[in-house]
Amino acid sequence: MHEILILIIVLAVVFDIANGWHDCANAIATVVSTKVLSPMVAVSLAAGMNILGAFLTTAVAKTVGTGIVAPLAITNVVIISALLSAILWNIITILMGLPVSSSHALFGGIAGAAMAHGGTGILNTGGIVKILTSLLISPVIGIIFGYLFMKLILYLFGHLPPGTISKYFGRLQILSSSLMAFGHGSNDAQKAMGIITMALVSGGVLTSVEVPKWVILICAAAMGFGTLFGGWKIIKTLGVKMLKLEPIHGFAAETSSTAIIIAASHWGLPVSTTHVVSTAILGVGATKRLSAVRWGIAGKIVLAWVLTLPVCIGMAWGIQRLLVSYHIG
Numbered sequence: 001m002h003e004i005l006i007l008i009i010v011l012a013v014v015f016d017i018a019n020g021w022h023d024c025a026n027a028i029a030t031v032v033s034t035k036v037l038s039p040m041v042a043v044s045l046a047a048g049m050n051i052l053g054a055f056l057t058t059a060v061a062k063t064v065g066t067g068i069v070a071p072l073a074i075t076n077v078v079i080i081s082a083l084l085s086a087i088l089w090n091i092i093t094i095l096m097g098l099p100v101s102s103s104h105a106l107f108g109g110i111a112g113a114a115m116a117h118g119g120t121g122i123l124n125t126g127g128i129v130k131i132l133t134s135l136l137i138s139p140v141i142g143i144i145f146g147y148l149f150m151k152l153i154l155y156l157f158g159h160l161p162p163g164t165i166s167k168y169f170g171r172l173q174i175l176s177s178s179l180m181a182f183g184h185g186s187n188d189a190q191k192a193m194g195i196i197t198m199a200l201v202s203g204g205v206l207t208s209v210e211v212p213k214w215v216i217l218i219c220a221a222a223m224g225f226g227t228l229f230g231g232w233k234i235i236k237t238l239g240v241k242m243l244k245l246e247p248i249h250g251f252a253a254e255t256s257s258t259a260i261i262i263a264a265s266h267w268g269l270p271v272s273t274t275h276v277v278s279t280a281i282l283g284v285g286a287t288k289r290l291s292a293v294r295w296g297i298a299g300k301i302v303l304a305w306v307l308t309l310p311v312c313i314g315m316a317w318g319i320q321r322l323l324v325s326y327h328i329g
Contacts (some may be wrong), residue, residue, distance in 0.1 A: 017225055034250045045178055045181065050224045051223065068111055089312050134270060139265065143283035146282065183273070194252045
């Protein structure tokens with residue numbers, strides 16, 4: 001039993017590293033593409049802020065630990081299968097340069113493996129509705145906030161010379177990028193915390209879904225470590241291919257995204273930071289002109305988003321069946 005728990009913790013840490021690697025672009029794509037910071041400085045700053053953000057709250061971890069399925073209703077094989085499917089999908093999409101949601105991948109994995117174990121009746125319908133609602137609505141809010149906040153900035157500062165705007169918003173973008181990384185840590189790092197806590201409850205080590213301090217620490221460190229790798233292909237997709245950004249646009253996208261993500265973390269809602277940032281960039285870009293956004297690239301990103309849940313549900317279901325057939329766990 002302890003060996004299985006150790007394996008789950010290791011896999012959760014690997015998922016967190018992959019998540020940080022994959023989602024590094026969320027915090028630094030704009031600040032790198034606008035040349036406000038060098039890539040390595042931006043990555044190092046984001047890693048540190050990711051770690052700090054992970055200590056903000058554990059509300060999201062508790063939602064993850066109980067929202068999809070009750071911990072006592074599943075086995076460790078279910079959790080292992082969910083993590084493996086999410087890690088595989090993260091790696092595949094990193095190599096393709098697609099900024100998909102690690103959150104969707106993990107939730108799809110949990111749902112698929114749980115259904116393979118106990119059928120659809122095992123799922124927590126109310127929790128799933130809450131999670132899916134937050135995941136689906138947050139990108140819509142992202143594009144609206146991005147558009148409106150950019151419009152407000154242009155109304156207040158649009159009369160200034162372009163050189164002055166770039167100078168001051170370049171400095172402000174360092175702050176907004178740091179806060180974005182902090183917000184990312186406050187929401188995404190908790191997903192692995194929730195998985196580990198779920199495994200500890202399922203294995204009888206804990207009696208309630210209360211995240212231990214050591215779990216917070218290792219998940220924060222793993223997220224920060226993963227961020228140091230930098231998802232360079234995804235950074236290029238978000239910060240260059242989808243829209244040509246200037247410091248004022250980067251500041252608007254990051255600030256509006258951060259407000260949404262930190263609010264969601266406070267309320268225990270697991271959102272996709274990737275989706276929020278991507279749609280905020282689209283909203284900001286739409287204030288220039290609709291043709292400024294490369295909608296072909298955006299369409300490919302949306303297609304990858306749509307595929308994430310069903311692909312991860314299917315992979316996790318298959319992995320769980322395979323592990324059970326070989327009497328693993």
